[in-house]
Amino acid sequence: MTTRVTEMLGIQYPVIQGGMAWVAEYHLVSAVSQAGGLGIIGAGGASAEFVRGQIRKVKERTEKPFGVNLMLMNPEADAIAQVIVEEGVKVVTTGAGNPGRYLPMWREAGVTVIPVVASVAMARMMERAGAQGVVAEGTESGGHIGAASTMTLVPQVADAVSIPVIAAGGIADGRGLAAALMLGAEAVQMGTRFIVARESVVHENYKKKVIGARDIDSEVTGMSHGHPVRQLRNKMTREYVKLEKEGAPFEELEQLTLGALRKAVVEGDVVNGTLMAGQCAGLVQKEQTCEEMIREIMEQAEKLLSPRS
Ligand code: TUI
Secondary structure, three states: OOOOHHHHHHOOOOOEEEOOOOOOHHEEEEEHHHHOOOEEEEOOOOOHHHHHHHHHEEEHOOOEEEEEEEEEEOHHHHHHHHHHHHHOOOOOEEOOOOHHHHHHHHOOOOOOOEEEOOOOHHHHHHHHHOOOOOEEEEOOOOOOOOOOHHHHHHHHHHHHHHOOOOOOOOOHHHHHHHHHHHOOEEEEOOOOHHHHHOOOOOHHHHHHHHHHHOOOOEEOOHHHHOEEEEEEOOHHHHHHHHHHHOOOHHHHHHHHHHHHHHHHHHHHOOOOOOOOOHHHHHOOOOOOHHHHHHHHHHHHHHHHHHOEE
16 A cells, blocks of 8 residues: 555555654564554653664664654753754654744754644644644544544645645544545554554553543543643543542642653553543554554455455
8 A cells, every 4th residue: 555655754554653652662663663664752751862762772673764753842852853863863753732943954854754733724834834744633542632533634634735644543443544545644643552562561551451441431631721631531530630620720730640651651550640542442452563453454444445346
């Protein structure tokens, strides 16, 4: 399956792994790239030197293309943007903000820049600024989210820009990939399904929660202060939402989530930790290698897209 995205990135399949903080480290990233997709290191809130180490470890494990996601709220964002250039990273995605100030520098260094956007306006702005593609991410996604659904956002972004569009949010299988292509996307980005990959270092407890989740088991916190985050419902989110309803100040709410993603991913604390996952967690059934996942997704999508007799 060849699209402008597979050609631009030099990958075999139009499947990109989301740059999830803590989750998308070198084991997962190299496994996805090795399997013919695009693995992306999630810089999240990490330091620039940590990200440099991750980039070097991926390079030791695969010759294939991979990327780095720069989370723009990271206090070391400037330094990480520089590390991306210094280490010769070929593809960068960004999240949770406007990467405009880094675009000239990245483009000059020959980096392919693909910002994650949650609106048509932002997609247009990124195209004008010189981005070579956009990930249009619907509110079904895990983590930091926008307001529009994938079903409505992807075709509107595809109509608005001429650079290739990658669909994200709510996609976990070949049906999602086929549907995304029908909506005008030329690849998909998936996060939640890759959380449970065999090569993912995410704690077993977290993986079990994703596999056991139903369609309505995620909850959005942070709506009250304009930074909505989707994750699986647990004791922490119940407390958070209760405090939000009582009008608690941001500083008090923040105490509940400080270090909570690490707690979930590394320590397996599924009670007080943040279990970031999208609405498609209900579609995620089992742990598999990245290669098995991508093969299954491609076979299902190709069957759906082939002309029927
Ligand atoms: O970035 C993500 N997902 C993330 S980042 C993250 S780390 C985090 N942890 C705790 C609290 C908050 C963040 C976890 N998940 N997805 C990409 C994405 N970007 N979704 C939505 C956006 C976005 C939002 C606003 C992109 C641009 C934007 O524009 C704002 C502006 O500056 O105009």
